Amino acid sequence: MSKERVHRFVSSDFTVRMAAVNATEVVRHMQSLQNTYPLATVALGRGMVGALLMASQLKDGQQVGLLFKGNGALGSVYAEASYEGHVRAYTPNPQYQPPNYDNGLSLKEAIGNGTLSVSRHQPFQKQPFHGTVELVSGEIGQDIAHYLHQSHQIRSLVSLGVYLDSYGKVQAAGGVMIEIMPGVEESLVEKIQQNYEDKKPNISKMLMEGASPADLIAPFMEGIPFQEIDHKHEVEYFCPCTKERVLRAFETLGEAELQDMIDKKESSEVTCQVCGKPYTISVSEIQDVKDRVHKASLH
Incomplete structure (x- = not known):
């Protein structure tokens, strides 16, 4: 077609x-x-x-x-x-x-x-x-x-x-x-x-x-x-969503909530609401995001 x-x-x-x-x-x-x-x-x-x-x-x-x-x-x-x-x-x-x-x-x-x-x-x-x-x-x-x-x-x-x-x-x-x-x-x-x-x-x-x-x-x-x-x-x-953008969105959750996700040792499933693309965010990636958020809070 x-x-x-x-x-x-x-x-x-x-x-x-x-x-x-x-x-x-x-x-x-x-x-x-x-x-x-x-x-x-x-x-x-x-x-x-x-x-x-x-x-x-x-x-x-x-x-x-x-x-x-x-x-x-x-x-x-x-x-x-x-x-x-x-x-x-x-x-x-x-x-x-x-x-x-x-x-x-x-x-x-x-x-x-x-x-x-x-x-x-x-x-x-x-x-x-x-x-x-x-x-x-x-x-x-x-x-x-x-x-x-x-x-x-x-x-x-x-x-x-x-x-x-x-x-x-x-x-x-x-x-x-x-x-x-x-x-x-x-x-x-x-x-x-x-x-x-x-x-x-x-x-x-x-x-x-x-x-x-x-x-x-x-x-x-x-x-x-x-x-x-x-x-x-x-x-x-067409939706310009990428894993990087999803990870940036996670930064808005704050340290406490990110730590909670890490403690549960569960990877996170996120679906883009605009295009339905699924993303799996691993525990180590959540840890990286939390470290970034923590560093930023010190500045």
């Missing part, structure tokens, strides 16, 4: 840039790793699609992180993607179930009121660029569009879809992001908006019917010539 990629397009006069992706496989992969229930699956799936679309407009080696933090039951949703198509996502409450599904899979209640923080990392940059905006809808796509307008003065349309079957399993996931460059004719903005109103494109339904990324863009851009530009990177679920 060939891997998908984010497809990028630009209007013939370069005033509108677009990105579209079929992210079904990576969202499905995330669901199988984290065993997410329906609302968390939709939230993380949309977050992953949004991050992939935003990252595709960056440059080599750059990545974007989206942190949706609300007072709803899901708490927070984090998704990050790189220009190269690596993506991952996480929520502390993957198995959250609402009391009922009267609101369908609406995220508004589940995420609640709060903020969207966006960080953009660039290679060789000590500090990432951070921007934070209030959540306007909690439905993720509109919040990303709100962020782009507030922080970068870019008007955009962001349409994200995650479709689940009756068992809550991912059947389709993908999205479209259309960004209008500052200073563009108002009539062009109105045309895209009108296309959207008239056609109400349903991304997940179109994907279920076999739509290509260019098909996803077409209804928004009717009457506006556009062409595809090169973007060869394949999309894959």
